Amino acid sequence: MIPELGHFCLAMAVALACAQGVVGIAGPSLKDPRALAAAPVLALLHFTAISLSFLALVWAGVVSDFTVENIADFSSASTPLLYRITGIWGNHDGSILLWCLILSLCGAAVAVGGGRLPASLRARVLGVLGLISCGFLLFTLAVSNPFTRIWPPPLDGAGMNPILQDPGLAFHPPVLYTGYVGFSVAFAFAIAALIEGRIDAAWGRWVRPWALISWCFLTAGITLGSWWSYYTLGWGGFWFWDPVENAALLPWLTGTALLHCAIVVEKREALKAWTVLLAIATFSLSLSGTFLVRSGILNSVHSFAAAPDQGLFILALLAITIGGSLLLFAIRAPVLAATGIYAPISRESALILNNIFLCAIAAVVFTGTLYPPFVDLLFGIQLSVGAPFFNQTVLPLAGPIILAMGIGPLLRWKRADMLPVLQRLWLAGAVAVLVFIILTATRHIIAALGLAGGAWVVCAALTDIAERIRLFRVPLGQALGRLFTLPRAAIGAALGHIGFGVSVLGIAAMTLAVQKVIVLKPGQSTTLGGYSWTLQDIHDAPGPDYSQRVADVALSDNGHVFMVLHPSRRFFTAQHVITSDAAIRTNGFQDIYIDFADEEDGGAELRLSRHPGAPEIWFGGLIMALGGVFSLSDRRLRVGAPFRKRLPGGATV
Amino acid sequence: MSPLRRRLLFGAPLAVAVAGGAGFYTILRRMQNDQYDPHALPSPLIGKRPPAFTLPGTGGGSGFSNTDLLAPPKPMLVNWFASWCAPCQEEAPMLQTLAASGITIWGIAYEDQPAALAAYLQKYGNPYTRLATDESGLTAINWGVYGVPETYFIDKTGIVRLRYAGALTDEVVKTQLNPLFEQYS
Known part of the structure; x- marks a missing residue:
C-alpha cells in the first residue's frame, strides 16, 4: 500500500x-x-x-x-x-x-x-x-x-554491498547531489536572464549565494568521497582520476570559476555572457556527470548497472536541457555587453586569469575522460587514459593558479599596481622560497614545489587579512576590533584560499609517504618510517552482520609503545564478500595507516604506511567549504539590506 | 569583434555540445547492438606478431626475444605472471595441467625479483618451457598487458590470436583455448 x-x-x-x-x-x-x-x-x-x-x-x-x-x-x-x-x-x-x-x-x-x-x-x-x-x-x-x-x-x-556500509559513504551521495543539483538554480537564473535579455549587478548579487551554497556542498561532497575512498578501499590513495571522480571535479572547477566570475558581474557589470555560459556549463557538467556515468559509456569502478535504453532516455533529456540552453545562449547572449572597463592589471584581470586556468584544467580533465570512448568511435583505437596523463597535464596548470591566487585578492578593482602588492606579499614569498630551499635539499623536487605553493597560498591569504585589519600598524586591540567588523565575505574568501592551500600542502606531503607490504607472524616486528611495528595477535571478533579477524599491531618509538591499531578483515556472510577495514590513527598532521590484506599460515599480510600530511587534504576541503558558508552568512545580510530598510523595525546593517 | 564573428563565437558551445551528443548517441546505439563494450579489454596484438623485445632469463636460463616467437613448431601460449600476484598462484595448477597435456607454455615474469621468482617456481611448480623476466615492466607496456596473469595464444606463424586477461579456468580452456588449438594445429 x-x-x-x-x-x-x-x-x-x-x-x-x-x-x-x-x-x-x-x-x-x-x-x-x-x-x-x-x-x-x-x-x-x-x-x-x-x-x-x-x-x-x-x-x-x-x-x-x-x-x-x-x-x-x-x-x-x-x-x-x-x-x-x-x-x-x-x-x-x-x-x-x-x-x-x-x-x-x-x-x-x-x-x-x-x-x-x-x-x-x-x-x-x-x-x-x-x-x-x-x-x-x-x-x-x-x-x-x-x-x-x-x-x-x-x-x-x-x-x-558491504563496501557501501559506511557512515562516510552514507552521507556522501546526498551532500554531493546537493552540490550537483544546487547549480540548477544558477543555471535557471542564467536561462531566465537570457529570456529577459538583461543581466545587471543585481542579477550577479542574486545568483552568487545560490552558486556559493552549491559550491560548498560540492566541495564537502568531493572531500567526503575522497576521504571515504582513502579509508575504505585500503589502497591509501585519495584520488584516482576515475571517470566518476572527474565527473565531480569538472563542475567543481567550472563552479569555482563561476563564483569568481559572478563577483565581477556584481561589482563591475562585466563578463556577463561568460558568467552565463559558466552557469550553463556547470549545471550541464553536473547533469552529464551524474547521468552519463550511469549509462555505462565510461568505464568506471563506480559502476551502476544500467541498461542502454535508459541511456538513450537520459541522452534525450540532456540534449534538450543542454542543447536548448546553449541554443538560447547562442541567440540571446550576443546582446549582453559589458559596461565596466578595466586595466590589464586589476582585480578583474586577475579573476579572468583565474577563470582561464580553471577552465583550462576543466578542459584537460574533460578531454582525458572522454578521449577513450571517442577515439574508439572515430578511429577504432582502444586505449585508456590514466593518472599519469592527468598528473602531467593538471599539475603545470595548477602552478599559475597557485601563484595568482596569492596576488589576486590584494589587487584593486579597475586599475592596480603590481609593485606595492608584491611588496606587501614579501613575507609570504619568503616563506614559500624558504620551504622550497629546505625541502629540495633533502626531498623530492615535486614535493618541495607543492609544499612551497601551499605555504605561499596560505601565507598570502593571511597577509590579505592582516593588511585589511592593519595588523602591526595599529595597536593589537584595534586590529582585532577591525577583524570583527571586516565583511564576512572577505574572511570567507580568505578562508577558501587558505583551505585550498592546506589541501595543496597535504597532497604535496603525501608524496613523501612511506609504505611497506609485509607478512608478519604474531610476535614479529618490522621497522618503517622511524617506528617499529609489531604484530601482537590475530583474533576473532563479532560484528553485526559480519564476522571478522582482527590484527593487533603495536607501534613503538625507541622501545616505547605509543599506539596499538586494530585493522580487520570482515566476512559478510549474506553476500560472501570479504572486505578489509583499514585502521587509521591520525594526529592531525600525519596518518598511520594499516591494512590487513590477507591471512596465511598463521601470519598476517599487512600493508603498513605512514602518510605525512594526509589529514590536511580533507581539512583543506573542509576549510574551503566553511569559508563558503562564512561568506554566505555575510551575503544574506547584505543582499537584503536595501530592502530591509523599508521594513518597519527591520534590522539594518 | 564584428557582430557576425561574435554570433559565431557564441554558437561555438552549442556546436561542441551537439558534436558530443551525436558521439554519445552513436556509442549508445552501438552498445545496444553489442558492437561496442566499454568494459572489454581489447588487445592491440590480436592478428599481429608481438612487438620487438629481448628479455633475460632467470637462474642461469637464457630468456627469449620476439624472434624466438616468429615460427613456433606448433601453437603455443605465452603466460605473463608474477610471484607477488595471488591469482597467478591460483592459476598455477591449471598451467601445470596444460603443460602436462603437451601444450608449450613460455612464461614472462612481470616486475619480479629473482629470489622471489625462484621461491615461487619452487613452491607452485614450473610449467614453462622457457622463461624470461621483464623486471622493468616496459615490455609489458608494449604488449598492452593489463595485469597479471595474462595469457596469449600464438599460432604457428607467430601471430597472436587470443589474449586472455585473468587466471585461466576450466571454462576458459574449454570454450576459448581448445577451439583455437584445434583450428591452428
Missing part, C-alpha cells in the same frame, strides 16, 4: 512539475498576477509530492518490505537501520529519486527564499527548474521506477 502511495505521489509530482514549468515560463508574458503567484505555490506542492514519495520508499526500506524490488535487491533483514535508510540512495533507481528530491528542494528554496526577487524573474527561474524536474521525474517513472513490486517476495533481501 505505502509503495503504491509513493508511486502515486511521484506521478502527481510529474504533473505539478510540468504545471510549474509551463506557468513559470509563460506567466510573465501573460502579465497576469495570478500566474506569477502560482509558480511558487506549485513549486512547494511539487516538493511536497516528491518528499512524500521519497518517504514512502524510506518507509519500505525501514520495515524491510521485500515485495519492493529495489529493497529486495539492495537490503536485507540483517542490514543495520542506518544502512537500510541510506541504502535507498545506494542504488540506481533510488539515487535518481533522491536527485529529483533535491532538485525540487531547490525549487522550494527559491519559492520561499526568493521573496525579494522581481516576480517575473522568480517565476521564470521556477519555470526552468520545473521543466528540468519534469523531465527527470518522467525518466524515474518510465524507466527506473523504484517502487516496482516483485511476486513472490524473497524471504530475505540480497543485502547491501
Whole structure:
C-alpha cells in the first residue's frame, strides 16, 4: 500500500512539475498576477509530492518490505537501520529519486527564499527548474521506477554491498547531489536572464549565494568521497582520476570559476555572457556527470548497472536541457555587453586569469575522460587514459593558479599596481622560497614545489587579512576590533584560499609517504618510517552482520609503545564478500595507516604506511567549504539590506 | 569583434555540445547492438606478431626475444605472471595441467625479483618451457598487458590470436583455448 502511495505521489509530482514549468515560463508574458503567484505555490506542492514519495520508499526500506524490488535487491533483514535508510540512495533507481528530491528542494528554496526577487524573474527561474524536474521525474517513472513490486517476495533481501556500509559513504551521495543539483538554480537564473535579455549587478548579487551554497556542498561532497575512498578501499590513495571522480571535479572547477566570475558581474557589470555560459556549463557538467556515468559509456569502478535504453532516455533529456540552453545562449547572449572597463592589471584581470586556468584544467580533465570512448568511435583505437596523463597535464596548470591566487585578492578593482602588492606579499614569498630551499635539499623536487605553493597560498591569504585589519600598524586591540567588523565575505574568501592551500600542502606531503607490504607472524616486528611495528595477535571478533579477524599491531618509538591499531578483515556472510577495514590513527598532521590484506599460515599480510600530511587534504576541503558558508552568512545580510530598510523595525546593517 | 564573428563565437558551445551528443548517441546505439563494450579489454596484438623485445632469463636460463616467437613448431601460449600476484598462484595448477597435456607454455615474469621468482617456481611448480623476466615492466607496456596473469595464444606463424586477461579456468580452456588449438594445429 505505502509503495503504491509513493508511486502515486511521484506521478502527481510529474504533473505539478510540468504545471510549474509551463506557468513559470509563460506567466510573465501573460502579465497576469495570478500566474506569477502560482509558480511558487506549485513549486512547494511539487516538493511536497516528491518528499512524500521519497518517504514512502524510506518507509519500505525501514520495515524491510521485500515485495519492493529495489529493497529486495539492495537490503536485507540483517542490514543495520542506518544502512537500510541510506541504502535507498545506494542504488540506481533510488539515487535518481533522491536527485529529483533535491532538485525540487531547490525549487522550494527559491519559492520561499526568493521573496525579494522581481516576480517575473522568480517565476521564470521556477519555470526552468520545473521543466528540468519534469523531465527527470518522467525518466524515474518510465524507466527506473523504484517502487516496482516483485511476486513472490524473497524471504530475505540480497543485502547491501558491504563496501557501501559506511557512515562516510552514507552521507556522501546526498551532500554531493546537493552540490550537483544546487547549480540548477544558477543555471535557471542564467536561462531566465537570457529570456529577459538583461543581466545587471543585481542579477550577479542574486545568483552568487545560490552558486556559493552549491559550491560548498560540492566541495564537502568531493572531500567526503575522497576521504571515504582513502579509508575504505585500503589502497591509501585519495584520488584516482576515475571517470566518476572527474565527473565531480569538472563542475567543481567550472563552479569555482563561476563564483569568481559572478563577483565581477556584481561589482563591475562585466563578463556577463561568460558568467552565463559558466552557469550553463556547470549545471550541464553536473547533469552529464551524474547521468552519463550511469549509462555505462565510461568505464568506471563506480559502476551502476544500467541498461542502454535508459541511456538513450537520459541522452534525450540532456540534449534538450543542454542543447536548448546553449541554443538560447547562442541567440540571446550576443546582446549582453559589458559596461565596466578595466586595466590589464586589476582585480578583474586577475579573476579572468583565474577563470582561464580553471577552465583550462576543466578542459584537460574533460578531454582525458572522454578521449577513450571517442577515439574508439572515430578511429577504432582502444586505449585508456590514466593518472599519469592527468598528473602531467593538471599539475603545470595548477602552478599559475597557485601563484595568482596569492596576488589576486590584494589587487584593486579597475586599475592596480603590481609593485606595492608584491611588496606587501614579501613575507609570504619568503616563506614559500624558504620551504622550497629546505625541502629540495633533502626531498623530492615535486614535493618541495607543492609544499612551497601551499605555504605561499596560505601565507598570502593571511597577509590579505592582516593588511585589511592593519595588523602591526595599529595597536593589537584595534586590529582585532577591525577583524570583527571586516565583511564576512572577505574572511570567507580568505578562508577558501587558505583551505585550498592546506589541501595543496597535504597532497604535496603525501608524496613523501612511506609504505611497506609485509607478512608478519604474531610476535614479529618490522621497522618503517622511524617506528617499529609489531604484530601482537590475530583474533576473532563479532560484528553485526559480519564476522571478522582482527590484527593487533603495536607501534613503538625507541622501545616505547605509543599506539596499538586494530585493522580487520570482515566476512559478510549474506553476500560472501570479504572486505578489509583499514585502521587509521591520525594526529592531525600525519596518518598511520594499516591494512590487513590477507591471512596465511598463521601470519598476517599487512600493508603498513605512514602518510605525512594526509589529514590536511580533507581539512583543506573542509576549510574551503566553511569559508563558503562564512561568506554566505555575510551575503544574506547584505543582499537584503536595501530592502530591509523599508521594513518597519527591520534590522539594518 | 564584428557582430557576425561574435554570433559565431557564441554558437561555438552549442556546436561542441551537439558534436558530443551525436558521439554519445552513436556509442549508445552501438552498445545496444553489442558492437561496442566499454568494459572489454581489447588487445592491440590480436592478428599481429608481438612487438620487438629481448628479455633475460632467470637462474642461469637464457630468456627469449620476439624472434624466438616468429615460427613456433606448433601453437603455443605465452603466460605473463608474477610471484607477488595471488591469482597467478591460483592459476598455477591449471598451467601445470596444460603443460602436462603437451601444450608449450613460455612464461614472462612481470616486475619480479629473482629470489622471489625462484621461491615461487619452487613452491607452485614450473610449467614453462622457457622463461624470461621483464623486471622493468616496459615490455609489458608494449604488449598492452593489463595485469597479471595474462595469457596469449600464438599460432604457428607467430601471430597472436587470443589474449586472455585473468587466471585461466576450466571454462576458459574449454570454450576459448581448445577451439583455437584445434583450428591452428
